[in-house]
Amino acid sequence: xxxxxxxxxxxxxxxxxxxxxxxxxxxxxxxxxxxxxxxxxxxxxxxxxxxxxxxxxxxxxxxxxxxxxxxxxxxxxxxxxxxxxxxxxxxxxxxxxxxxxxxxxxxxxxxxxxxxxxxxxxxxxxxxxxxxxxxxxxxxxxxxxxxxxxxxxxxxxxxxxxxxxxxxxxxxxxxxxxxxxxxxxxxxxxxxxxxxxxxxxxxxxxxxxxxxxxxxxxxxxxxxxxxxxxxxxxxxxxxxxxxxxxxxxxxxxxxxxxxxxxxxxxxxxxxxxxxxxxxxxxxxxxxxxxxxxxxxxxxxxxxxxxxxxxxxxxxxxxxxxxxxxxxxxxxxxxxxxxxxxxxxxxxxxxxxxxxxxxxxxxxxxxxxxxxxxxxxxxxxxxxxxxxxxxxxxxxxxxxxxxxxxxxxxxxxxxxxxxxxxxxxxxxxxxxxxxxxxxxxxxxxxxxxxxxxxxxxxxxxxxxxxxxxxxxxxxxxxxxxxxxxxxxxxxxxxxxxxxxxxxxxxx
Amino acid sequence: xxxxxxxxxxxxxxxxxxxxxxxxxxxxxxxxxxxxxxxxxxxxxxxxxxxxxxxxxxxxxxxxxxxxxxxxxxxxx
Numbered sequence: 063x064x065x066x067x068x069x070x071x072x073x074x075x076x077x078x079x080x081x082x083x084x085x086x087x088x089x090x091x092x093x094x095x096x097x098x099x100x101x102x103x104x105x106x107x108x109x110x111x112x113x114x115x116x117x118x119x120x121x122x123x124x125x126x127x128x129x130x131x132x133x134x135x136x137x138x139x140x141x142x143x144x145x146x147x148x149x150x151x152x153x154x155x156x157x158x159x160x161x162x163x164x165x166x167x168x169x170x171x172x173x174x175x176x177x178x179x180x181x182x183x184x185x186x187x188x189x190x191x192x193x194x195x196x197x198x199x200x201x202x203x204x205x206x207x208x209x210x211x212x213x214x215x216x217x218x219x220x221x222x223x224x225x226x227x228x229x230x231x232x233x234x235x236x237x238x239x240x241x242x243x244x245x246x247x248x249x250x251x252x253x254x255x256x257x258x259x260x261x262x263x264x265x266x267x268x269x270x271x272x273x274x275x276x277x278x279x280x281x282x283x284x285x286x287x288x289x290x291x292x293x294x295x296x297x298x299x300x301x302x303x304x305x306x307x308x309x310x311x312x313x314x315x316x317x318x319x320x321x322x323x324x325x326x327x328x329x330x331x332x333x334x335x336x337x338x339x340x341x342x343x344x345x346x347x348x349x350x351x352x353x354x355x356x357x358x359x360x361x362x363x364x365x366x367x368x369x370x371x372x373x374x375x376x377x378x379x380x381x382x383x384x385x386x387x388x389x390x391x392x393x394x395x396x397x398x399x400x401x402x403x404x405x406x407x408x409x410x411x412x413x414x415x416x417x418x419x420x421x422x423x424x425x426x427x428x429x430x431x432x433x434x435x436x437x438x439x440x441x442x443x444x445x446x447x448x449x450x451x452x453x454x455x456x457x458x459x460x461x462x463x464x465x466x467x468x469x470x471x472x473x474x475x476x477x478x479x480x481x482x483x484x485x486x487x488x489x490x491x492x493x494x495x496x497x498x499x500x501x502x503x504x505x506x507x508x509x510x511x512x513x514x515x516x517x518x519x520x521x522x523x524x525x526x527x528x529x530x531x532x533x534x535x536x537x538x539x540x541x542x543x544x545x546x547x548x549x550x551x552x553x554x555x556x557x558x559x560x561x562x563x564x565x566x567x568x
Numbered sequence: 569x570x571x572x573x574x575x576x577x578x579x580x581x582x583x584x585x586x587x588x589x590x591x592x593x594x595x596x597x598x599x600x601x602x603x604x605x606x607x608x609x610x611x612x613x614x615x616x617x618x619x620x621x622x623x624x625x626x627x628x629x630x631x632x633x634x635x636x637x638x639x640x641x642x643x644x645x
Contacts, residue, residue, distance in 0.1 A: 078596070078604050081582050200607065206619055207603055213611040 063231070064110040068094045071118040072208040079220035083227070086110055095124060098132040101139060112143050112230075114223065118210060119149040119167070126170040130177050137183045145226060147189040148174060152199060185386055187226055192218045225384050235360065235382040236334055238277065239325060241343035242288035242295055242316070246271060246306065248368065252294035258303045269372050271305035273379070278310055282383055283332065287315045287324045287341070321348055322355035340382045418512060425517050426475040429525070430464050434473060434485050438464075441488050441504060446540040449504040450533070450547065453490075468493055469501065470525070474518065476509045483508055489518065497530035497562075498522075519551045523563075533561040569613070569639070570632050576608050577628065590627035602626060609635065 067073055067085045070092065077085040088104035089097045094115070097103040105113070115133065122129075126149065133144055149170045155163045167190075178184040192198065192215075200212035211219065228234075243250045247267045248257030257264040258271075278284050284306070288295050295316035299308045308314070313331060315324040321343070329336060336358040343349050344364045353361050360382055365374045428434075439460040442453060455463065464471045474487030486506040492499045505514060522531055533548040536559060548561035555561055570587070577585040581596045591597050597605070606622045609615065609631065615638050617625075625631045 072600075074600050075604050075607075078580050078601075202619065203603055203607060206622070207600075209603060209607075213604075213607045 063112070063227070064108075065227075066105060066108050066110040066113045067116070068097070068105070068113055069116040069118070070094065070121050070123075071116075071210050073114075073116045075209055075211075075216050076114075076220055076223070079216050080224060095129070095132055098136045105136070106140060110142075112145060112227070114145045116147055117149060119151050119170070122149070126173055130173060133184070134177075134181070137181065141183070143183050143185060143230065145185045145187055145223070146174060146178070147187045150190040150193050153193060182387065185226055185230065187219075187222050189219075192222060222380075225380055226386070229384050229386050232337075234385050235282070235340050236338040237283045237285060237328070237332065237340070238274065238383075239285045239287050239328065239339055239341045240274070241345070241348065242286055242290060242298055244344040244368075245342060245364075246274075246286075247298060247301070247304075251298045252291060256298060256301065258298075258301055260303065263368070264303070266368050266371055268303060268305065270375060273372065273375055275305050275310065277379060277383060280383070280385065284311045285313045285315070285328055286311050287321050287328070287343075289318055289321070290316050292316045320351065322352050325352060325356060325359065340378070342378070421478040421480070421512070423476070423478045423512060423514075425514060426477075427521055428473040428475065428485075430471055431473055432461075432464060435460050435464060437485050438471060438473060438488050441485070441506070442502060445504040445506065446538070447507060448510055448544055449502075449538075449541050450500065450544055451502050451536045452538050452541060453502050453536075455502075463490060472521075472525075474505070474514070476512075476514065478512075487514065487518070489522075491522070491526075493526075493529075497532055498526045499532040500534050503533075515547060516551065519563075528565065530565050531563045532556075533563070535559055535561065569636055572613065573609060573628065573632055573635060576612050577605055580605055580608050585628060587628055587632070590629075605631070613639075615639070 063082075064084045064086055066088055067076065068089045074085070074087070077083075086108060088108045088110075094105075097105040100106075113136075117129065133146070136142070137144060149167060151163050151167060157163060171190075174186060178186045195214070195218060197212050198215040198218070199210060200215070203209040240246060243256075246258075248263055249255065258267050259265065260268060274284065286295065286299075290298075292314075295314070296308060298304065299306060299311075313328055315328065317324070321341075325336075325339070325341065329339070336356050337360075340360045340362070341349070341352055342362065342364065343352075346364075349361050349364070352359065362374075362378045362381075365371055436457050439455050439457040442455045442460070446452065460471070463469055470489075470491045470493060472489040472491065473485050474489070476483045476486045483506070486509045488502065488504050489500065490502040492501050503518070531553075533553050535545065535548065537545065548563075549555060551563075553561035553563045574585055574587070577589070581594060581601060583594050583596065589597075591599075591602055603622065606617060606625075610617060613635060615635060617634065617638065621634055625634045
């Protein structure tokens with residue numbers, strides 16, 4: 063990208079610190095006022111999209127309002143963007159305590175800020191902030207070559223300019239993804255008392271949280287991504303001193319999944335690119351892992367000393383979350399994204415059924431088939447979650463059940479367009495005079511949530527058309543997910559363990 | 569010291585700088601580049617040079633000699 067460099071001092075050294083930009087000097091040295099107004103000047107014909115007009119206040123002969131008028135003529139005519147700096151005298155004055163220079167600075171900057179607010183083609187770079195650093199100015203090269211700033215001075219200006227150009231070109235980052243333990247607070251929640259308080263070591267984290275909250279108020283989306291038990295993590299956000307509360311976060315990934323996978327989900331759910339995200343984690347291992355898998359995400363180093371977190375974070379904010387303007391949308395963004403996510407989750411729910419349809423599921427039943435007796439027995443031994451009675455049978459016992467006329471062993475074969483899962487479910491039904499009773503009903507995890515249960519109950523009605531069906535449920539530690547299964551499929555509750563579906567009830 | 573100066577110059581100019589490189593060898597090492605090279609060396613190695621030396625030391629060899637001499641203990645004569 064090309065930038066026109068225009069200044070009343072020798073600023074050419076900047077090109078050594080912004081190597082990826084091409085700096086042009088179409089203006090004659092010291093002639094910028096005329097070049098800004100003269101429509102036949104080289105500046106008007108320049109191919110650069112951006113003009114960096116750097117004014118040194120000590121050397122400025124013109125009145126700032128005249129400069130602003132000239133810039134205004136140029137912008138009106140060319141539509142180009144002009145970056146200007148706030149005006150600061152060198153830090154040492156002759157008139158110290160008289161505040162004459164201070165007043166001049168305030169007036170000049172008041173004009174500049176007002177103008178930049180009204181004209182979106184003007185961007186302001188705050189030089190006064192930078193000048194507060196030590197060793198910003200180098201007198202030797204100033205008198206030798208009109209080069210005013212030291213190496214570190216140019217580096218600071220370059221960094222500020224780069225940030226401004228990045229925001230101008232790419233916009234600022236949108237999402238801040240945060241770890242919890244030793245990041246949002248000191249210590250590990252769930253194992254010890256966390257440090258988060260208005261005094262002592264916890265103050266660092268409290269101040270950090272305040273800054274994060276301010277960032278959120280400027281429209282940055284906050285996300286936690288932390289390896290904790292969910293309840294532990296949520297408890298941290300309910301901590302009496304916590305500035306950040308649960309609803310400050312648009313997404314909370316508090317689980318034991320690897321963080322790269324969590325961040326991939328976050329990107330999907332927010333429909334934002336990795337380039338718009340910043341990930342903060344105190345663990346070098348986690349940072350390296352995420353960077354390895356998602357190279358485009360921004361992952362700043364984290365300070366080793368906790369007391370440095372706050373100043374470090376401000377530089378991260380400057381690098382990543384600077385904005386050149388604030389829109390009302392920024393402030394509403396949280397709400398917008400929340401609403402969008404809600405809409406999407408509705409869409410997801412309806413499309414799940416459609417998704418099932420596309421699977422082309424085929425279910426086959428085999429009644430008292432001897433071929434897979436070993437497999438049936440094995441399933442009763444192994445299946446815990448979708449298992450209504452959790453009765454365990456050996457292969458010999460299973461053999462007897464298959465042979466017995468007073469009960470049916472029904473195997474469920476599942477296949478869809480992706481895979482033939484084979485025998486993945488089993489029913490054992492005791493056949494009595496007026497009714498049948500479900501002795502066992504189990505499905506393998508692999509075929510859950512695909513509507514197989516409904517097909518099974520339909521099949522039972524078909525097989526035992528003349529009888530009532532009694533469903534049995536025996537609670538275990540692991541089979542809570544099927545506690546309501548019978549009721550969901552039209553059975554009436556008899557007692558805690560038994561449910562009935564009367565003949566012809568459906 | 570030599571390695572450090574080579575690396576400072578290489579980084580500043582974005583070019584491969586060797587012991588034989590001198591002013592004018594590439595576009596960025598012009599008189600402005602010369603000054604910025606000295607600014608960088610002074611800042612990185614915590615040295616201070618006289619103006620005349622900055623102007624005259626226009627090759628890597630001269631700069632290295634100048635820098636090495638600058639770090640010798642001063643002898644009163």
